[in-house]
Amino acid sequence: MTEERRRAVLHAIVEGYVATHEPVGSKALAETQALGVSSATIRNDMAILEEEGLIAQPYTSAGRIPTDKGYRSFVDQLAASALSDAHRRAIGTFLSDAVDLNDVVERSVRLLSQLTRQVAVVQYPSLRESAVRRVELVRMGTEHALVVVVSADARVEQQSIALGEATSDESFERAVREINATALGLGGARLEAALTLWAEAPDQVPWAGTVADVVVAATRGGTVERVVFAGASNLARAGSGLEAATIAPVLDALEEQVVLLRLLHEMADEGDDVSVRIGAETHHEALSRTSIVAAAYGRDAASLVGALGPTRMDYPGTMAAVRAVARYLSKVVEL
Amino acid sequence: MTEERRRAVLHAIVEGYVATHEPVGSKALAETQALGVSSATIRNDMAILEEEGLIAQPYTSAGRIPTDKGYRSFVDQLAASALSDAHRRAIGTFLSDAVDLNDVVERSVRLLSQLTRQVAVVQYPSLRESAVRRVELVRMGTEHALVVVVSADARVEQQSIALGEATSDESFERAVREINATALGLGGARLEAALTLWAEAPDQVPWAGTVADVVVAATRGGTVERVVFAGASNLARAGSGLEAATIAPVLDALEEQVVLLRLLHEMADEGDDVSVRIGAETHHEALSRTSIVAAAYGRDAASLVGALGPTRMDYPGTMAAVRAVARYLSKVVEL
DNA sequence: TCCTGGCACTCGGACTCGTTGAGTGCTAAT
DNA sequence: ATTAGCACTCAACGAGTCCGAGTGCCAGGA
Numbered sequence: 001m002t003e004e005r006r007r008a009v010l011h012a013i014v015e016g017y018v019a020t021h022e023p024v025g026s027k028a029l030a031e032t033q034a035l036g037v038s039s040a041t042i043r044n045d046m047a048i049l050e051e052e053g054l055i056a057q058p059y060t061s062a063g064r065i066p067t068d069k070g071y072r073s074f075v076d077q078l079a080a081s082a083l084s085d086a087h088r089r090a091i092g093t094f095l096s097d098a099v100d101l102n103d104v105v106e107r108s109v110r111l112l113s114q115l116t117r118q119v120a121v122v123q124y125p126s127l128r129e130s131a132v133r134r135v136e137l138v139r140m141g142t143e144h145a146l147v148v149v150v151s152a153d154a155r156v157e158q159q160s161i162a163l164g165e166a167t168s169d170e171s172f173e174r175a176v177r178e179i180n181a182t183a184l185g186l187g188g189a190r191l192e193a194a195l196t197l198w199a200e201a202p203d204q205v206p207w208a209g210t211v212a213d214v215v216v217a218a219t220r221g222g223t224v225e226r227v228v229f230a231g232a233s234n235l236a237r238a239g240s241g242l243e244a245a246t247i248a249p250v251l252d253a254l255e256e257q258v259v260l261l262r263l264l265h266e267m268a269d270e271g272d273d274v275s276v277r278i279g280a281e282t283h284h285e286a287l288s289r290t291s292i293v294a295a296a297y298g299r300d301a302a303s304l305v306g307a308l309g310p311t312r313m314d315y316p317g318t319m320a321a322v323r324a325v326a327r328y329l330s331k332v333v334e335l
Numbered sequence: 336m337t338e339e340r341r342r343a344v345l346h347a348i349v350e351g352y353v354a355t356h357e358p359v360g361s362k363a364l365a366e367t368q369a370l371g372v373s374s375a376t377i378r379n380d381m382a383i384l385e386e387e388g389l390i391a392q393p394y395t396s397a398g399r400i401p402t403d404k405g406y407r408s409f410v411d412q413l414a415a416s417a418l419s420d421a422h423r424r425a426i427g428t429f430l431s432d433a434v435d436l437n438d439v440v441e442r443s444v445r446l447l448s449q450l451t452r453q454v455a456v457v458q459y460p461s462l463r464e465s466a467v468r469r470v471e472l473v474r475m476g477t478e479h480a481l482v483v484v485v486s487a488d489a490r491v492e493q494q495s496i497a498l499g500e501a502t503s504d505e506s507f508e509r510a511v512r513e514i515n516a517t518a519l520g521l522g523g524a525r526l527e528a529a530l531t532l533w534a535e536a537p538d539q540v541p542w543a544g545t546v547a548d549v550v551v552a553a554t555r556g557g558t559v560e561r562v563v564f565a566g567a568s569n570l571a572r573a574g575s576g577l578e579a580a581t582i583a584p585v586l587d588a589l590e591e592q593v594v595l596l597r598l599l600h601e602m603a604d605e606g607d608d609v610s611v612r613i614g615a616e617t618h619h620e621a622l623s624r625t626s627i628v629a630a631a632y633g634r635d636a637a638s639l640v641g642a643l644g645p646t647r648m649d650y651p652g653t654m655a656a657v658r659a660v661a662r663y664l665s666k667v668v669e670l
Numbered sequence: 671t672c673c674t675g676g677c678a679c680t681c682g683g684a685c686t687c688g689t690t691g692a693g694t695g696c697t698a699a700t
Numbered sequence: 701a702t703t704a705g706c707a708c709t710c711a712a713c714g715a716g717t718c719c720g721a722g723t724g725c726c727a728g729g730a
């Protein structure tokens with residue numbers, strides 16, 4: 001079937017180009033690949049693939065390189081491939097002795113960047129909304145106090161607030177008692193309502209509103225989103241295929257966080273096992289020469305882990321590694 | 336004086352090369368700089384400077400560029416220059432509304448990378464030993480509790496502990512009262528002694544020792560050292576003068592932390608206002624093409640803030656910016 | 671003793687130009 | 701539908717040439 005062979009030709013071109021970073025020609029394909037046809041036939045196929053916008057020539061009469069669309073087609077037809085045993089073992093040993101969430105994330109991102117030889121990104125698990133277990137107010141000097149909120153899922157958040165005018169010890173104590181009585185066990189909208197009511201009570205301390213805000217903010221889920229990355233050097237390493245001028249904007253985007261977060265969110269919505277954005281599909285000028293492979297982890301699938309590299313990357317390998325790390329992370333995080 | 340003019344020639348070469356990234360020749364110097372001598376004289380001076388190892392030619396009969404030693408001489412003779420007003424104002428507005436330590440560090444590193452157009456690094460302030468302001472125990476289920484320690488410098492540390500066998504509410508409450516009475520205002524060895532005594536009291540709850548350990552650990556100073564960086568893209572940006580191959584190892588070193596930390600420690604020991612390492616002086620292959628300008632901040636001068644860039648960097652400007660940010664950080668951190 | 675003008679020399683960068691070879695598109699034959 | 705053949709294109713490469721910025725050195729002047 002001719003249609004099928006064309007796919008094979010595309011695959012061969014993608015793999016060849018990824019391996020060598022050089023345009024691949026019809027003759028080379030005819031020789032190295034066992035397609036059973038001559039170079040002339042391959043040339044014809046190539047002409048068609050080019051018409052379809054899947055491959056392109058850097059200049060007249062050079063070999064062909066895949067376009068973003070070509071990579072896309074390649075990726076879409078990719079069967080889930082397994083990670084090598086060695087890698088699988090690496091994940092186990094590397095992540096097994098992590099002590100806390102920070103450590104898990106830190107190790108994961110390092111590991112993934114090594115497995116893929118790309119820049120790895122891990123979005124911190126977005127915290128779920130929780131209820132108040134305890135609110136503490138600790139005076140720090142006469143004009144400041146520290147609000148410490150312990151939520152039901154054992155998270156502790158603190159923030160320093162200004163008391164404004166001097167507050168007597170009695171009203172301070174009273175405020176602490178009251179806020180605990182009011183907020184205990186509540187979360188979300190009910191917490192907010194109860195605290196608003198409390199803060200607006202007559203004869204209330206002037207900083208009640210501030211405290212209420214802090215408590216609400218502390219129990220609200222995933223407000224601070226953060227993504228950490230590792231392996232930035234892989235972008236610059238020889239053979240990445242990106243020139244210095246291309247790298248700077250990518251590094252900026254990584255540090256920006258917000259750009260990356262939006263992109264990851266979009267990808268999470270796709271709901272695939274592993275989702276891939278190729279080149280211009282990222283919708284970001286800075287990332288137009290890079291691709292990103294991401295997978296959700298955790299129960300509610302709101303957090304992502306991924307790898308970012310040049311469009312000319314090893315998609316099957318990267319996808320396998322990302323998938324494996326995401327699975328592992330899910331296990332660890334869902335405890 | 337001829338000696339003095341030679342210095343001027345060196346300065347002019349450094350400044351010229353920093354500005355243009357191109358070797359500077361005797362003729363150009365004679366014309367642009369008001370040295371009052373001819374190009375031939377400058378050539379003679381250059382020959383001497385080259386003998387002294389302060390400048391070099393990339394190839395026979397090209398202009399001269401400064402060597403590491405040349406930069407060093409230039410830097411050593413640099414008078415402390417002031418930061419521009421605009422920059423000074425930027426520091427104020429940028430850092431003034433930071434809410435906590437994390438925020439301060441985060442903002443500082445961003446700011447410094449923008450001011451210097453280099454990679455900025457900030458070492459987290461190594462925390463001083465502090466006294467206990469408040470200890471809270473929050474029950475999480477029947478068998479676990481959360482120990483929350485608020486120290487005098489407004490730090491909050493928490494850790495979850497297992498209670499072992501069931502503890503009655505009364506003894507739980509009593510433990511909280513006792514530990515606060517015992518520990519309040521103490522730190523260091525005295526705190527440790529007092530808590531040990533308390534934990535070993537007859538009729539004490541079985542987990543008293545665990546709590547004591549947590550409280551002591553929470554008030555002990557700086558065990559984890561960390562350095563954050565920002566502006567990595569400045570390395571890759573056009574005009575940095577570093578090629579892709581040079582950048583990758585630098586990025587690795589930045590992510591390594593340990594390499595950077597050791598270097599910063601060494602620099603802290605020099606005790607200067609602002610200390611500078613140029614090229615090979617960093618004693619790290621990866622950083623041999625870069626310089627780092629660092630200044631200590633905070634009371635005990637154990638934490639550093641710095642900027643890292645190509646050896647061919649604007650030393651006066653960078654030093655001024657680093658100095659200014661360090662001063663500002665000192666003010667904020669020493670509250 | 672220090673500076674200067676002059677001069678021969680060097681050598682990378684830029685330019686041209688022909689060669690090479692990988693790669694293409696097209697066409698006619700199978 | 702495939703293939704062999706052929707004319708064509710064009711980047712890469714190397715050799716040759718020129719240019720000019722920049723040098724080192726020397727002899728003469730302040």
